[in-house]
Amino acid sequence: MQKVVVLLALASLSACGTEQTNQSREAAEAMPASLVFDGADYKDQAAKLAHGKRLAEVLHCNSCHGDNLQGTNVTADDPEYGDMNAPNLTLVHANYSDADFERLLRKGMPKDGRDLWFMPSESYQFLGDADMAALISYVRSFKPEGKQLPPIRKGKGFLAEVEAGAIQNAALQTKRYAAEAPEDLGPAHARGRDIVRMACTGCHNSKLQGYEGFTPNLDVAAAYTPAELETLLTTGEGKSKPDLGLMKVIVLESLSKMTPAERQAVIGYIKARADRPQQPQ
Incomplete structure (x- = not known):
């Protein structure tokens, strides 16, 4: 399928002694970068929003959610796979605190507790604090417009990849990327x-x-x-x-x-x- 990040299955955790070591390594590896992206040292709101807009482009947010952040069906060209609808963020942000947003972006865990698919939290977890704040502010700068897309529809292609262990939800993917580098x-x-x-x-x-x-x-x-x-x-x-x-x-x-x-x-x-x-x- 096209225009979707392909995910691989998370390897099984080791026994208790190794698990503690792995958890310590994951914490160290997942520490956010500091001022990695140019513009993260913004001094006013206009510069902060400009930085957030550029990050949304560099980090592929617009590729799925659209330039207007009103969402798209990423797999519209492959109906057998399903409908991987990236939601209309302009209708979501009012119900999310900054902490809710950060938890979603860094851990792949949405506020409602559902499994999240094809959300690249595995990469976003490493954003510096200033970058994260700018990205959230940029999303909040959009007025609520448009309609919300339906929940994702899991077609035969999607279910086959899940069954084969070829893809996994964002929370599991994020843990794997934190442990590997x-x-x-x-x-x-x-x-x-x-x-x-x-x-x-x-x-x-x-x-x-x-x-x-x-x-x-x-x-x-x-x-x-x-x-x-x-x-x-x-x-x-x-x-x-x-x-x-x-x-x-x-x-x-x-x-x-x-x-x-x-x-x-x-x-x-x-x-x-x-x-x-x-x-x-």
């Missing part, structure tokens, strides 16, 4: 790693290892020069062909909205990761 390549690449974790792992998996049959391991960046990666992240054009399908859509709608400094940090990290010495198989 792209490789730490040191302070020089810390910013790039943080941005990648928020903007790239939704499609390329928690450690950038890719999803089989959907997205590649980003070790493929070893075949690109930094200039070629710059072209890819601004135009969506690949090295071997100009149209990379879904990747081009994501670049034009989202990743091209990164600032030059953010983009260079991402390229630096991705190249360093791809060029690192490989462990023997």
Whole structure:
């Protein structure tokens, strides 16, 4: 299916002794970044809203909820899969406190307690506090308009993927991403790693290892020069062909909205990761 983040099943937890260690590691790994995105040091409300708007673009919010945040059926082109309706946020925000919103965005847990699907909380959990506040303020800046979309309809394709363990709800996905992380390549690449974790792992998996049959391991960046990666992240054009399908859509709608400094940090990290010495198989 297209334009939906593909999710993989959460691995089983270990026995009690290991579980405590894992929980400590998860807490450390899930600590939000601080001033990773340019503009997070806003000084007034106008700058705060502008920052929230850009983050909504970079982090793919508009891809599902629409530029007007009134929601879309993300799988409208695949009725057998179901109707994955991203809700009209302009009709939701009045019923959510900032704490409710943050819990939804960081933990994948909506206020009404239902399972949430295809909400990339696994990536949003790493947002810095200033980024989170700006994103919530931006959503609240929209006046209530339009109609609310129906709850999601789980079609045969969706149910088959759940049964096979190929997808999981946002709360479980968020826990897995908190326990797993792209490789730490040191302070020089810390910013790039943080941005990648928020903007790239939704499609390329928690450690950038890719999803089989959907997205590649980003070790493929070893075949690109930094200039070629710059072209890819601004135009969506690949090295071997100009149209990379879904990747081009994501670049034009989202990743091209990164600032030059953010983009260079991402390229630096991705190249360093791809060029690192490989462990023997």
